[in-house]
Amino acid sequence: MLAEDRTRLQKIDALYALRLDQFVSLPQLVVVGDQSSGKSSVLEGLTGLPFPRDSGLCTRFPTQIVFKRSTSESKVVSIMAIHGQNKSRADAIAKFGKRPLTSFDERDFSELLAEASECMGITLVGKQENSDLNSFSHNILKFELSGPEYENFSVVDLPGIFRKPTPGQTRKEDIPLVREMISKYLSNPRSIILAVVPANVDIATQEIIQMAEDADPNGQRTLGVLTKPDLVDRGAEQKVMELLENRDGRTHFDLGYTIVCNRSQSDLSISNQERNARETTFFNSQPWSAIPKERAGIKALKHRLDKLLVEVTRQNFQAVAVDVQVRIHDLEKELNDLGPARQTPNDQRNHLTRIAVEFRDISTKAIDAHYNRDPCFREDVxxxxxxVMAMNTAFSDTIELKGCTRKFRQSSSSAAAIQHDKKVENAPDDLDSSSAESLKTPGSPDSKSNDYFRDYRELKSLTGQSKAEPRRGNTSIMRWIKENHERSKGFEVGTIHPSLLPSLFLEQSRGWEYFARQHVEAVIRTIHMFNHKALFYCGKDALLSQRLWSRLSQLLLPKYRRALDHVSFLVQVEQDGHPMTMNHYFADNLRKAREDRIRLQLIGLQSWTTNDVQKEPLLRLKDTIATFVSNDGQSAEDLHDILEAYYKVARKRFVDAVCLQAVDHFLISNKQGPLWLFSPQYIGNMTDTELNEIAGEGNEAVSRRRRLMEEIESLKAGQKILAE
Known part of the structure; x- marks a missing residue:
């Protein structure tokens, strides 16, 4: 073995000693199989350790056997504890320590395993039914053998699969636990799987083969190990040969199969040398002598595993170093997200103040649309x-399209131009008809926000209480105006009753409050969700953030209510007072409406000259005189034009007021608004009791912090080993 390979193997073994296998995938050889597969005999043949076959102790936990080349001899056993165990269990394992392995006697070995099991909290054989202790453990029992006769080698043996519990040894609930443990090891992409199966059974019935195929679907890192060839029925040897030659169509492993001969019951007392000699004799007999030497016998298997372990370690060594670095980075970020330890009121106040400052920064950027300055803005919320601007636009469009109870008569110059271009002889018959169709505007509050923010129950008492959308009038606007004019006539001559315009405007704008409240409620839900998401984003700790949100969410409600109350105030100003405007746009609209009406009335009276090459429209004076209407008709026409002109001015004024005052002032820009509640000043006014209730660390957070620090410490120790 090359010195570089030996060094790499030693470093990987050191990472196992730190239990970094819990955090990153480490190269390893894993021995798996059924309880009756002969797995213990294979392991004994590979390691020389006398694992008991009848007590079941050696299969209650993962067992790692490590060989190291060294000038001095050493045989020690220890327990590699998993991270995150309770203190009493960790103390018991620490007390077990790293002790010398003085005897390979089977009885002494069994006693050692029993003591290790007790330290791991595993109940002893025969006491399972009346014990609350576990039958299996994820702690690893490690045997480390050093000496000049060894090559660097390590293998992990896992508990065997079983389908029925054994009274006094295993329980029904242990079955899935063992499968889960095995699956975890097999799923490590840097492990070589030694799937041990008896040669005298149908391999298709072996569950471990299916588990290996599930974990290694391409069969690139699985080596099949066949046992008990002496029990193969006469005439069935050919099927075993097909497996060894990888010609069996049902299973295919790139690494193929190797076959070993287990000790028979009468061979249990013989030495390892005698065992190996009898195995050699067996494979020299017919028909087994046809098996290639590199695939028969425990020595061939050991040689094969040596090469595989070196190869998988060499291929993955740098990737392990990268994974360790990435894991350290991830855990340090997680630890940083927890913030500093918070045991005192001062610590708690400082931590909450830091969150408040970050929250203020996020809010300011969100208001100013500086979205490129923090990763959180990748989320639309x-x-x-x-x-808010999208909702303002949708609100404006909604009021314009649906805000009036009855649609105003189409009498614009554009309509007249269309009629003129089409050379229509008469004006349209139904200028007073209104569209009953309700238009939906994408992004409007009533089409999106209600569903999107339905999870915030604290808003139930505040929003979502609006009445149903007002229905449009079912009569044309001109008929409606004429009816109201007739009903409001007094003794005035040639004028309009002064109370008529306010009442018409009130009816025409009665949908404003509904749409305005819908809009402001949608903005409230948007801001509420922003506050919630931003708080959790800055707070990092979910429990702390939830405690803080429970307080803040209730304090936000009065601020939202002020905005909704202001909507009612704006509606009252527009509808309960006198129609009034200083905006010259009203006079312009009125003049334009009257001009359009007259133009539309006269457009149908045009005739054409025929005595000239250039045709021109002509109007006859007597025809124009005939178009004049009665006093009542003229009053109705004037009422329509005045109402339309004033409605347009008032609508734009109302939309601006809602967006500028109810939305921007009360909900966004005002320093007393909902976006400015959570601040360092708010934290500064908290009592020590309130600070502890919100920011005090519970046992779970303390344990999590301790676990993270322990894992980071272990990973950094491993990083140092890899860098040496």
Missing amino acids: FRLATN
């Missing part, structure tokens, strides 16, 4: 300015 954090893009607050963009989301």
